[in-house]
Structure formats: structure tokens, C-alpha cells
Amino acid sequence: QKEVEQDPGPLSVPEGAIVSLNCTYSNSAFQYFMWYRQYSRKGPELLMYTYSSGNKEDGRFTAQVDKSSKYISLFIRDSQPSDSATYLCAMRRGKLIFGQGTELSVKP
Amino acid sequence: DAGVIQSPRHEVTEMGQEVTLRCKPISGHNSLFWYRQTMMRGLELLIYFNNNVPIDDSGMPEDRFSAKMPNASFSTLKIQPSEPRDSAVYFCASSPTGLQGSEKLFFGSGTQLSVL
Numbered sequence: 001q002k003e004v005e006q007d008p009g010p011l012s013v014p015e016g017a018i019v020s021l022n023c024t025y026s027n028s029a030f031q032y033f034m035w036y037r038q039y040s041r042k043g044p045e046l047l048m049y050t051y052s053s054g055n056k057e058d059g060r061f062t063a064q065v066d067k068s069s070k071y072i073s074l075f076i077r078d079s080q081p082s083d084s085a086t087y088l089c090a091m092r093r094g095k096l097i098f099g100q101g102t103e104l105s106v107k108p
Numbered sequence: 109d110a111g112v113i114q115s116p117r118h119e120v121t122e123m124g125q126e127v128t129l130r131c132k133p134i135s136g137h138n139s140l141f142w143y144r145q146t147m148m149r150g151l152e153l154l155i156y157f158n159n160n161v162p163i164d165d166s167g168m169p170e171d172r173f174s175a176k177m178p179n180a181s182f183s184t185l186k187i188q189p190s191e192p193r194d195s196a197v198y199f200c201a202s203s204p205t206g207l208q209g210s211e212k213l214f215f216g217s218g219t220q221l222s223v224l
Binding site: 101 | 112143149151199212217
């Protein structure tokens with residue numbers, strides 16, 4: 001079993017939809033939780049990070065962490081075609097461990 | 109700053125050949141990471157350096173893989189001999205220290221390696 005599980009998708013939604021991306025993890029030692037966004041033929045870029053359980057909001061993006069369930073989510077409101085990318089969750093226990101990534105396509 | 113610079117962008121080689129991937133981290137960053145990305149396995153950490161010293165190479169798949177960081181501004185990842193299953197995108201990333209909880213990694217654009 002992988003330490004971090006993420007549905008690879010692909011996920012296709014219409015413009016304006018609310019998108020929910022999720023990851024589960026098995027190791028309670030993970031402390032910091034991040035979401036990276038990766039556009040085609042580019043390296044990943046940090047989108048958001050959280051430390052504690054709860055929600056963190058940044059514009060149209062909300063990151064949610066539930067440590068008791070070992071579950072993290074990223075919500076995208078009013079999704080745009082420019083949000084089309086692969087979204088990778090990442091967690092730190094010393095080194096950074098990535099999920100497999102979910103490919104998202106937002107159709108105009 | 110130009111960001112993390114990787115070369116070459118694409119590499120096509122034949123099985124058994126030696127492959128060398130190169131990386132220049134962001135100036136002033138003390139940590140450097142090599143990752144490999146495939147559809148099947150996602151983004152995997154191969155090795156990381158802190159202050160030019162290898163700290164964790166447990167992700168290096170086998171002895172055919174080796175990495176060096178002779179100075180703070182340059183690192184190489186070498187595969188010898190290469191095999192078709194090594195085909196992947198190899199990313200280099202750097203960070204100011206690499207050890208802080210919320211610290212982000214800065215990735216290069218990757219090297220697409222195809223071993224025929």
C-alpha cells in the first residue's frame with residue numbers, strides 16, 4: 001500500500017463547476033500537507049499548504065485537512081479552463097512524499 | 109532569478125548507453141532533490157542533497173543510478189547502463205533549506221528520457 005493515495009482521474013468538469021480533489025494517507029507522522037499544480041510539460045508548483053486540521057482558503061482555492069480520518073482535500077470554486085492541470089497532494093515526514101496526481105480538465 | 113535549470117530537455121538513447129542529466133539549482137538554495145515521474149508510479153524521490161552532501165538516497169532504484177553534487181551550483185544524475193524501464197521525466201528541485209515543514213520546492217522543467 002502506498003503511503004499517499006490519490007485518484008489519478010482524469011477528471012473533466014464544465015467551466016464554473018466546483019472541483020473536489022482528494023488524497024488519503026496512512027502514516028500519522030505526516031505533519032505538513034501541500035497541494036502542487038503541474039501544467040503540461042512543466043514542473044510542479046506549490047499552490048497551497050496547511051499544517052493543522054481544518055480549512056485554509058486562498059481565493060478560489062480551499063485546502064482541507066482531516067487528520068483523524070487521514071484525508072485531505074482541495075476545492076476549486078468557479079473553475080476556469082486555466083485551472084486545467086495535474087494536481088498533486090504532498091505530505092512531509094522529513095522528506096516530501098507526493099501522491100500520484102489527479103489530471104483535471106475544465107471545459108469552456 | 110532563472111529558476112532551476114535542467115538539461116537536456118529531452119534525451120533519447122538506446123538501451124545500454126550511459127545517460128547524464130544535469131541540474132543547476134537556484135542560487136542560495138542549500139537543498140537539491142532529484143525526482144522521477146511516471147504514469148504508473150507518480151512522482152518519486154530518488155535522492156536529495158543538503159549543502160552538497162547526499163542525505164537520503166533510499167529512492168535510487170539500483171546501482172545503475174548515481175548522483176553527484178560537486179558544488180552548490182551543479183548536480184548530475186547518471187544512469188549506466190540505461191534500460192527501457194528508466195524512461196520517465198526526471199525533475200530536479202531545490203529549496204532554501206529543504207528541511208522546514210512548510211518550505212516549498214522549486215522544480216525545474218524536467219528532462220524527458222526515452223530509452224529505446
